[in-house]
Amino acid sequence: MGSAEIPIGERIRFYRTASKKSQAVVAGLAGISENYLSQIERGVRTPTIDKLHLLARVMDVPVAVLIGEPSFEEDSALHPVAATLQRVLTAYESAPAEPPDLAELRARVDTAWGLWQGSTNRFTEVSMLVPDLTREVQGAVRTLRKSSDAQARREAYQISTDLYFLLRTFTKRVGRMDLSLMVADRAVTSAESADDPLRIAAAKWNLAQILLSQGETEGAEDVALRSIEDLRCELPARTPDQAALEGALWLVAAITSGRRHDHWTARERVQGPATEAAREAGEGNVFWTVFGPLNVGLHTVSVEMQAGEVTEALYVADRLDVNRSPSIERRMTFALEVARCYDQRQEDAAVILHLMNAEASGPEDLRYNTLARDLVRSLLKRARPTFQPQVQAIARRIGLLE
Structure with a gap:
């Protein structure tokens, strides 16, 4: 298949x-x-x-x-830049002769992240940036790897770590789970080379995310819980940034419990340490994790939906102002979660409404989200004639119908 x-x-x-x-x-x-x-x-x-x-x-x-999910280069129809990225990531080109401009590379990585989290055309815009940016950041690391300038070397590793964070989520979303795992692993190595405890924790969070996507529930849980312990050993006096990263890791651990159908543990992890961390951290975006009280609320919706408590999930969802999230992906994912809640109740009008909300938040996301496309396919098969024009219009916009 x-x-x-x-x-x-x-x-x-x-x-x-x-x-x-x-x-x-x-x-x-x-x-x-x-x-x-x-x-x-x-x-x-x-x-x-x-x-x-x-x-x-x-x-x-x-x-x-x-x-x-396509796993090989010949399956890159979802987004052709994936094949280019694979070549860049595995080329291992010689280090450039000229010293890198680290300030410029930092600005370009931050710009790419800003587009990824804030642009409605994020797939198109980011895909135009990442091949050259990846080549140049990797070149900078090779140039400075043996440099006597310890600060410049550390900064290069930090920049490469942050770029690998971006590549992890980008390659996952375009269906290249193999590349996503590769760059997640490289992010951990880069963060460790930078000797940066907070980035190491963020890298482990990224690694756990891709392990979850691949069904490695136990591995993701182990990475998350060990990372929390390691971070507390490295930085015993918890700062707001550390609290945000610990909270993000607790949410990963909660997801793993839900996947095992241990819904009580999932609730305890969300309502206990994750909520406490959110109070300390406030709303923020530490290393692009978008962790804060709102994100805890979004995970509460997911936990209740997984537990089959659809009414409770919708009750929580109605009290969240997701438009406050700086991440298009989070807003789109939330709309899809709510759509799936209504799909469980076969309330097609509400499913269509929230699919349209998801599309408004991230029109390109809906095209690349396999489960969203399947939700639209289901509606095409079962929706009443009254709703078919709206469903067919969405299907055409995301490429399911001509």
Whole structure:
């Protein structure tokens, strides 16, 4: 099953059949009804992320396979710059002869991050910047690796770490999970070379994020909890920035609990240490984690939805002003989370409304979000004729219909 455009339901049916398991067996092992699984396979319903992880575990396949994330260069149809980035990341070119302008590189990395978090055309704009920027930042590190100027060497590693943070989320969003894991690992190495405890924690947060995306729940939890301990050992007097990073890591740990269906532990981690850290840190964007009380609220919605408490999730969502978030991705993801809540209740008018909200927040995001595209496919199959014009219009805008 090579194409990323094959609906998730068809993928689940294919791998369930390949594993020689009936719908009744898979549904029972995943803790869902046989009718619900049948609707997923027929494309009438879209599985929540936690259900997708359960189904992947039952059928012993990676989550990325069910989502249809492309993993190789020939599958880079979602965004052609991915193949270019792969070549840049693996070229290991010789160090430039000229000394790098670190102030300029820092400004360019910060500009790219600003576009990624704030521009509605972020995929297009960032894709135009990152190949050359990656080549030059990696060149700067090679030039300064053995420099006697310890401060310049450290600054180069810090800049490369921050760029790898950006590349981790960019490559993940365009479907190159292999590259995302590569740059997440490089970010950890760069942060350690910079001897920067806060950046090391942020790098571990990025690594845990991609491990979560690949279904490595235990690995992500281990990285998050160990990083919290390491940060407290390195910096025993907690600052607001440290609190923000610890809180972001606690939210990762909460997600891992939810993926295991340990919803009480997920709630405890969100309502306890993550909430406490948010009070200390306030609203912020330390190393682009966008952690603060609002982000804790967004994760509360996710935890309740995973627990099947859709009414509670929507109650919490109604009290969040997501427009305060500096991140387009967070605003778009929130709108999709709410859309999925309403999808569980099959309230199609509300699903369409929140899909439109997601599209307004990040029009390019909806095109690159596999689960969002599957949500639209489900609506195309099941929505009443009254709603079909709106659904078809969204489908055309994100490339599902001509």
